[in-house]
Amino acid sequence: MAYAVIKRDGTYVRGELPENVERDKFCIMCAAAYGAGLTAHREYGDEVEEVIIKGKKHDVIIGMVGNELLAVIGTKEDYEKIAKEIRA
């Protein structure tokens, strides 16, 4: 499991990402994916809760925690655990 806390413009704030992940690129992609999800939901009058990018090995789950984005590479349970820690 790995995670990053990201500003809404894609700037990395903190987290634990694998060394082989290009941090800045990963963060801006997550912010872009979340932004696109937000717009897609707005198109039919809904609000985005989380954006989930399904992978063969891992999922990337992106959601808002406070004023920042949380991107977790892992399971929904991992996401909830990290989100809870951040909110505490």
Next chain:
Amino acid sequence: MTEIKLTKEELIKIKEVYQGIMSYASIGLFFRSGEIIGEIIARDVPRENYFEKISEILKEKGWVEEVEMSEDSVKTRGSAEVHESNAPTCNMLRGIIRKIYEKYYGTIVNVEETKCESRGDPYCLFEIKRMG
């Protein structure tokens, strides 16, 4: 080298498309695009009269109408990215400025746009902080 001219109206409309799709992430993407442009602008500029030469290039390329560069801030008027908004809008210029100062100082810098003509300020102000 071939140069493509883009009007301010075209630039703003393109930015609106990105913003309309990706929301806040577009700010980061434009900032990063600006960093690429800034790297190229600063690449061949010698250290002697660095800020004067950079100022001329920024005006010549149409990014700003007026610019005053100092060691820790940049004041501009007539940025190509200015349009009515309640938040600072000159994100490409912010990226350009970052790379210009990173080359000058040889370290990572943080650039914040603390005043912007887009939200009614008399000029745009970019504050530079050295991180290294």
